[in-house]
Amino acid sequence: MAVNLFIPNESDIFPxxxxxxxxxxxxxxxxxxxxxxxxxxxxxxxxxxxxxxxRFRAAPVQVCEAxxxxxxxxxxxxxxxxxxxxxxxxxxxxxxxxxxxELAKLLHLRPQQILPFSTGVILENLPMDRLIGGLPAAVxxxxxTNWFEAAHSIMTTDTLPKIYSTQLQLSGKTVTITGISKxxxxxxxxxxxxxxxxxxxxxxxxALLKDICKTAANHSFNRITVDxxxxxxxxxxxxxxxxxxxxxxxxxxxxxxxxxxxxIAAASDxxxxxxxxxxxxxxxxxxxxxxxxxxxxxxKVAYSIAQSPLVKTAFFxxxxxxxxxxCAIGYAGIHDLDVSKLRLWLGDVLVxxxxxRNPDYQESDGKRIMQEAExxxxxxxxxxxxxxxxxxxxxxxxxxxxxxDYRS
Amino acid sequence: MAVNLFIPNESDIFPxxxxxxxxxxxxxxxxxxxxxxxxxxxxxxxxxxxxxxxRFRAAPVQVCEAxxxxxxxxxxxxxxxxxxxxxxxxxxxxxxxxxxxELAKLLHLRPQQILPFSTGVILENLPMDRLIGGLPAAVxxxxxTNWFEAAHSIMTTDTLPKIYSTQLQLSGKTVTITGISKxxxxxxxxxxxxxxxxxxxxxxxxALLKDICKTAANHSFNRITVDxxxxxxxxxxxxxxxxxxxxxxxxxxxxxxxxxxxxIAAASDxxxxxxxxxxxxxxxxxxxxxxxxxxxxxxKVAYSIAQSPLVKTAFFxxxxxxxxxxCAIGYAGIHDLDVSKLRLWLGDVLVxxxxxRNPDYQESDGKRIMQEAExxxxxxxxxxxxxxxxxxxxxxxxxxxxxxDYRS
Numbered sequence: 001m002a003v004n005l006f007i008p009n010e011s012d013i014f015p016x017x018x019x020x021x022x023x024x025x026x027x028x029x030x031x032x033x034x035x036x037x038x039x040x041x042x043x044x045x046x047x048x049x050x051x052x053x054x055r056f057r058a059a060p061v062q063v064c065e066a067x068x069x070x071x072x073x074x075x076x077x078x079x080x081x082x083x084x085x086x087x088x089x090x091x092x093x094x095x096x097x098x099x100x101x102e103l104a105k106l107l108h109l110r111p112q113q114i115l116p117f118s119t120g121v122i123l124e125n126l127p128m129d130r131l132i133g134g135l136p137a138a139v140x141x142x143x144x145t146n147w148f149e150a151a152h153s154i155m156t157t158d159t160l161p162k163i164y165s166t167q168l169q170l171s172g173k174t175v176t177i178t179g180i181s182k183x184x185x186x187x188x189x190x191x192x193x194x195x196x197x198x199x200x201x202x203x204x205x206x207a208l209l210k211d212i213c214k215t216a217a218n219h220s221f222n223r224i225t226v227d228x229x230x231x232x233x234x235x236x237x238x239x240x241x242x243x244x245x246x247x248x249x250x251x252x253x254x255x256x257x258x259x260x261x262x263x264i265a266a267a268s269d270x271x272x273x274x275x276x277x278x279x280x281x282x283x284x285x286x287x288x289x290x291x292x293x294x295x296x297x298x299x300k301v302a303y304s305i306a307q308s309p310l311v312k313t314a315f316f317x318x319x320x321x322x323x324x325x326x327c328a329i330g331y332a333g334i335h336d337l338d339v340s341k342l343r344l345w346l347g348d349v350l351v352x353x354x355x356x357r358n359p360d361y362q363e364s365d366g367k368r369i370m371q372e373a374e375x376x377x378x379x380x381x382x383x384x385x386x387x388x389x390x391x392x393x394x395x396x397x398x399x400x401x402x403x404x405d406y407r408s
Numbered sequence: 409m410a411v412n413l414f415i416p417n418e419s420d421i422f423p424x425x426x427x428x429x430x431x432x433x434x435x436x437x438x439x440x441x442x443x444x445x446x447x448x449x450x451x452x453x454x455x456x457x458x459x460x461x462x463r464f465r466a467a468p469v470q471v472c473e474a475x476x477x478x479x480x481x482x483x484x485x486x487x488x489x490x491x492x493x494x495x496x497x498x499x500x501x502x503x504x505x506x507x508x509x510e511l512a513k514l515l516h517l518r519p520q521q522i523l524p525f526s527t528g529v530i531l532e533n534l535p536m537d538r539l540i541g542g543l544p545a546a547v548x549x550x551x552x553t554n555w556f557e558a559a560h561s562i563m564t565t566d567t568l569p570k571i572y573s574t575q576l577q578l579s580g581k582t583v584t585i586t587g588i589s590k591x592x593x594x595x596x597x598x599x600x601x602x603x604x605x606x607x608x609x610x611x612x613x614x615a616l617l618k619d620i621c622k623t624a625a626n627h628s629f630n631r632i633t634v635d636x637x638x639x640x641x642x643x644x645x646x647x648x649x650x651x652x653x654x655x656x657x658x659x660x661x662x663x664x665x666x667x668x669x670x671x672i673a674a675a676s677d678x679x680x681x682x683x684x685x686x687x688x689x690x691x692x693x694x695x696x697x698x699x700x701x702x703x704x705x706x707x708k709v710a711y712s713i714a715q716s717p718l719v720k721t722a723f724f725x726x727x728x729x730x731x732x733x734x735c736a737i738g739y740a741g742i743h744d745l746d747v748s749k750l751r752l753w754l755g756d757v758l759v760x761x762x763x764x765r766n767p768d769y770q771e772s773d774g775k776r777i778m779q780e781a782e783x784x785x786x787x788x789x790x791x792x793x794x795x796x797x798x799x800x801x802x803x804x805x806x807x808x809x810x811x812x813d814y815r816s
């Protein structure tokens with residue numbers, strides 16, 4: 001049961017000039033499931049990526065990083081679901097490389113021009129015969145209008161497809177941004193992974209795109225949490241084809257900020273959709289920490305609240321349990337925190353001040369906020385001027401049910 | 409439903425010479441509930457304590473620290489359940505001090521010779537009239553044999569009392585160690601708190617007892633986790649009366665190590681009992697990390713496993729889900745971890761090696777281990793010689809049910 005997850009009409013998804021997508025049924029884990037996606041990019045495109053920090057980096061993540069590091073022009077992405085190719089050692093690396101080699105043959109590219117992605121069960125080898133067998137059909141299917149199909153094709157435990165599309169005007173030209181993501185909250189590393197793909201027909205210099213990709217990730221995919229588990233395969237890729245005729249080569253370009261904001265908004269939407277579809281989620285929670293000395297301490301407090309099982313079960317119960325939130329702030333690891341300067345709001349209701357309950361606070365006001373499907377928790381630390389925001393969901397019976405199910 | 413929580417017979421609880429305990433019904437939160445406990449110590453006793461690191465330290469914790477810092481001889485402890493006196497600001501501090509003053513009058517002591525402890529709801533003021541009204545009855549009740557009653561009296565959401573008692577021979581004399589603890593896993597900061605009290609009739613120099621208390625806490629109460637939430641009131645107190653005639657003033661004393669080991673064993677037992685009685689627990693999990701470079705990185709990995717909701721739901725489901733454990737190791741924050749040197753055991757079964765599944769591992773072997781009520785997860789990092797062990801439980805439907813209940 002996703003929380004207010006908006007799915008645009010297919011007619012509102014704008015193709016991105018220079019990007020084509022093809023999908024096939026390879027039968028990697030289940031028959032009759034479209035599980036193989038190929039994305040191609042026109043020559044001259046820029047590509048950048050950020051990847052999981054988990055030390056058990058899956059084989060395709062390692063191959064992506066190696067191929068990006070060659071500096072060769074990336075021209076295609078290959079994504080399979082059903083198997084994560086993680087915890088598979090040297091054989092896994094060889095399989096990921098071979099996938100690229102086989103697709104390169106079909107597309108007349110060099111293997112290092114291809115980025116591979118896998119999501120699904122871990123600790124099992126990729127069924128290479130089926131994967132390779134599916135490639136010709138995916139290549140035959142390549143077309144500009146397959147974004148919606150791709151959003152479906154990359155799903156694993158997701159209940160709904162995640163897709164975003166917008167257009168903006170830059171220097172009188174129309175620039176398109178379209179992206180897809182998947183992941184039921186990075187919370188099921190044997191069956192799930194966070195994947196995000198965002199394409200634009202703006203042209204962006206490779207070094208600049210790398211910075212934008214990192215910035216966008218830090219405002220989006222790196223600001224969501226369901227249970228604190230970081231998958232072995234998480235990847236976020238940005239692609240810029242330049243086909244719109246708009247080209248941005250430096251941050252001094254007058255269009256830079258407008259495009260950056262639009263790309264961050266797109267990444268943020270795709271990331272938040274993952275939280276909205278998180279396993280068992282019934283509420284979407286925004287945790288905003290204001291007046292911190294720096295980003296690091298703001299995030300410590302925000303994640304301490306957002307990852308506390310006690311706080312999350314209280315949200316599930318619509319219980320304005322101030323004690324649990326204050327307690328989570330208290331153990332966030334800010335050793336010189338002066339709790340007497342702290343203020344806490346639920347929505348627009350000031351619930352705690354001066355190190356304790358706001359004398360004017362009425363439990364009924366807190367209860368009213370907690371019953372909503374979207375809740376803002378706001379903390380002022382009274383220490384500085386930095387704000388950070390993270391997004392999470394509540395913690396329900398359904399979460400335990402889903403994750404206690406035997407892998408099947 | 410506690411997991412193998414051993415409750416000794418009342419006849420196996422040895423009183424500690426020099427310690428008396430009195431209990432009363434003060435009606436602090438509920439009527440007809442023994443909720444007030446007084447512990448007195450004979451003159452010449454040493455007392456040491458370790459307290460929560462939460463920045464929202466409850467008023468009694470702050471008063472305990474202040475009274476211990478005076479250097480005056482601590483002669484009594486006052487413990488109430490039903491109200492934590494936390495998040496109560498200046499009024500809370502005044503209330504905690506007044507509690508000590510009133511008990512000091514009855515016992516003919518100075519207020520700073522008393523340590524106060526509170527556990528129960530937070531953000532509400534102590535009902536001082538009822539607390540003070542209950543003190544005379546508690547003092548009248550003082551006797552050496554009230555340990556079992558005290559274990560019951562300090563309970564909040566605990567389903568069972570937690571008590572430990574042993575005797576050992578030092579230099580031909582019998583030394584007694586008896587202690588109690590409470591807490592359903594530090595997991596319900598509005599209604600629960602970890603409290604531990606351990607007394608011995610050995611004599612221990614105050615500075616030495618302080619070190620022993622910290623060491624014992626680091627091997628016990630600081631090695632358990634249910635959900636990572638650290639309460640505002642957590643306290644662990646060690647008391648040494650000297651009445652056995654055995655006196656230890658330095659680590660050079662030939663009896664020191666034997667007594668230290670016995671005290672650590674006692675604290676460890678009392679701490680593990682909290683995990684065994686954790687809300688919703690159906691399994692007791694020991695996570696042992698071997699061959700780490702230092703204690704810090706061993707604990708990072710151990711807690712990363714022990715606090716992962718995904719790992720804990722897999723234990724609940726008896727699912728030998730290796731991927732979730734490997735993933736938790738991977739994101740524990742050891743940036744130069746070489747996963748190819750890592751080995752993982754479930755019980756005596758080697759399940760992962762060389763960065764992936766052990767080729768000889770049979771799922772049926774893993775399943776057999778996971779179905780037991782007590783499970784050992786052992787990781788070798790292959791980096792050094794340090795071992796650390798933490799204790800946790802699984803994560804069940806019952807946990808969500810208990811914590812999603814409205815506070816009542």
